[in-house]
Amino acid sequence: MFRYFQIAARNLWQHRLRTSLVGLAVALVTAVFVLLTGISNGTQNTMITASTTLLTGHINVAGFYKVTPGQGAPVVTEAKKVRAIIEKEVPEVESIVERGRGWARLVSDSSSLQVGLAGIDIETEKGFDGVLQIESGDLSKMKETDAVLLFQKQAEKLGYKENGKKVPVKVGDRLTISAPTPRGTNNTLDVTVVAIAKDMGLMSQFSIFMNNTGLRRLYQMNDDTTGALQIQVKHFNPNDRTGLTALRERIGKVLQQHNYTLLDNNKPVPFWMKFQDITRESWTGQRIDLTLWSDEASFLENFAKIISVLFGMVIFTLVVIVSIGIFAVMWVAVRERTREIGTLRAIGMQRFSVMTMFQVEGVILGVIGALAGAVMGLAIAGLLNAAHIKIAEGMQLFLFSDHLILLPTANLVAWGVGIITVVIGLASIVPSVIASLKKPVEAMSHSG
Amino acid sequence: MDTIVSIRDVVKEYSLGKVVVPALRGVNLEVKKGEFISIAGPSGSGKTTLLNLIGCVDTATRGLVSVTGQDTAQLSESALTRLRLNTIGFIFQSFNLVSVLTVYQNVEFPLLLQRKLNGAQRKERVTQLLTQVGLLDHAKHRPNELSGGQRQRVAIARALVADPQIVLADEPTANLDSATGAAIIDLMKELNHTKGTTFIFSTHDHRVMQHAQSVVRLADGLISGRETAAQAVAHSLGVEQAKAS
Structure with missing residues (x-):
């Protein structure tokens, strides 16, 4: 397994530009996840604190x-x-x-x-x-x-x-x-x-x-x-x-x-x-x-739920987009390395191992991108909280505060990193399976 | 000597759209254990196809391909992969090394797939092979830091590291200059002598052919004869002279 990890890591390193761009996309989506769930959680928390103190x-x-x-x-x-x-x-x-x-x-x-x-x-x-x-x-x-x-x-x-x-x-x-x-x-x-x-x-x-x-x-x-x-x-x-x-x-x-x-x-x-x-x-x-x-506070909670749903939809859309990106990148990687796949199959690598090798590549990209995104998201959340940003009056109604409050908990961040990594891993399954199903002779004679 | 490879009435056809192209048209061949044989013939004669069938990386359209007594058509994909891993070593014309791994790691890879040896045993085995092919000093290099001859020697070390019974080499010297090519053939021959490994290699170069114990001549998907190296060289030279005149 270590060797698959090593091959995957080195392949990612060899295609640094492509890896960086996709990694950045994963990181940005994770950062957006952290920020939006931070706002959602902050709103929920403000709503609960305020309502259980002032209202009920x-x-x-x-x-x-x-x-x-x-x-x-x-x-x-x-x-x-x-x-x-x-x-x-x-x-x-x-x-x-x-x-x-x-x-x-x-x-x-x-x-x-x-x-x-x-x-x-x-x-x-x-x-x-x-x-x-x-x-x-x-x-x-x-x-x-x-x-x-x-x-x-x-x-x-x-x-x-x-x-x-x-x-x-x-x-x-x-x-x-x-x-x-x-x-x-x-x-x-x-x-x-x-x-x-x-x-x-x-x-x-x-x-x-x-x-x-x-x-x-x-x-x-x-x-x-x-x-x-x-x-x-x-x-x-x-x-x-x-x-x-x-x-x-x-x-x-x-x-x-x-x-x-x-x-x-x-x-x-x-x-x-x-x-x-x-x-x-x-x-x-x-x-x-x-x-x-x-x-x-049910009438307030409904607004908080609407915010969570809206943010959830935004995050879902972004995750889908970045998953398509990962899918495309892995697809290209499979095409580029078809001859290598053929060689590895010829020297005795089983189909499952080929799939694992590509899967590991997707997961590494997902984990590193998601972790970097989580750090980025937490840093931005910290800066936004410190800046005490005043929010538009219309938004104040629904955010229960006159300024932006982000509360990205460790639990939420861990979930975000986990979910995005799993989705990215899933996105790389199809190219991995395609890679593993190639006949060694066809893969070795592949050109392009 | 025991038969290690047996090919009987093998036909291999490729479909190119609606056109069926025959690559092998009823080939029969027996290879004994420890033989050092060459498959010779012009481009398109079916050399690579025959090696692919023996190497279990492709399947015959009809006929029997038996490797170490096993009918390859009856084996599952997984069993064929295990057969390749444990019985066959490959040397490719364009080396086919894993570019992101070092020389050492490329050679070690089949052992990792086999999972038979521990770390220390693997190290000993890889070091022994790299010493044998004269590349121990280059163990930490990546393939793109090596010359063509050095890469082919790495490929040979990789092919032999898992102690296969058969080594298949498809035009192993085609991408090398003549001196390096000769050195590679010498190395293969030495390993054949010392370890008793069966070598089957394809070539259309008479300078390479002359090193073989016997030469199987292929033309238009059929075996036209099995000759000694001297006969084969004379045959090749005669054909070349005829072409020149």
């Missing part, structure tokens, strides 16, 4: 309270009791935060926006300031009852004209929130902008953060009512949906044992997509809705 817990104990069958509010009553039960009986829980939920109109002097409301107790929120990038203001002031946090784009949309120029809402400006309460009446609350954060893609398009007490005041709810108990679990692994689902089932059983009724509707969608179904059902009172982070 790993598991959410939420629910709906209906005064009448046709009128429901996304609240959990007896929140403190529910929280105590879970903290006592589910050891996998690391922390629980209360989040108010609502849907309201945010009104400035000159404009208004329909937004989702997320009520937070800033002192209990871990990692919040690590995920949000505060552009202006002070996040700690979210402890004020009338505090709200907006994102840049929202501040611009709510802005007003001054000397013919649109000026965004600033920290310290007063806004009004108007929302329908569970009692069926509208209520308003005057709030103060205490911080403006950088946009975070799709997530920052439709929701704002406000003080939890302020949110309860808006909806005229007592202190023991909240929108959701967001549970952060120990050793969270976003890919372990089975483990999280099992834990959710267990939390459900625990709550049922304490006489809580669970919502029948367990579609994997965010709570606001369930309103229509809920109001069609005849029950009234409290129903607990247990959701996973992936349910609440």
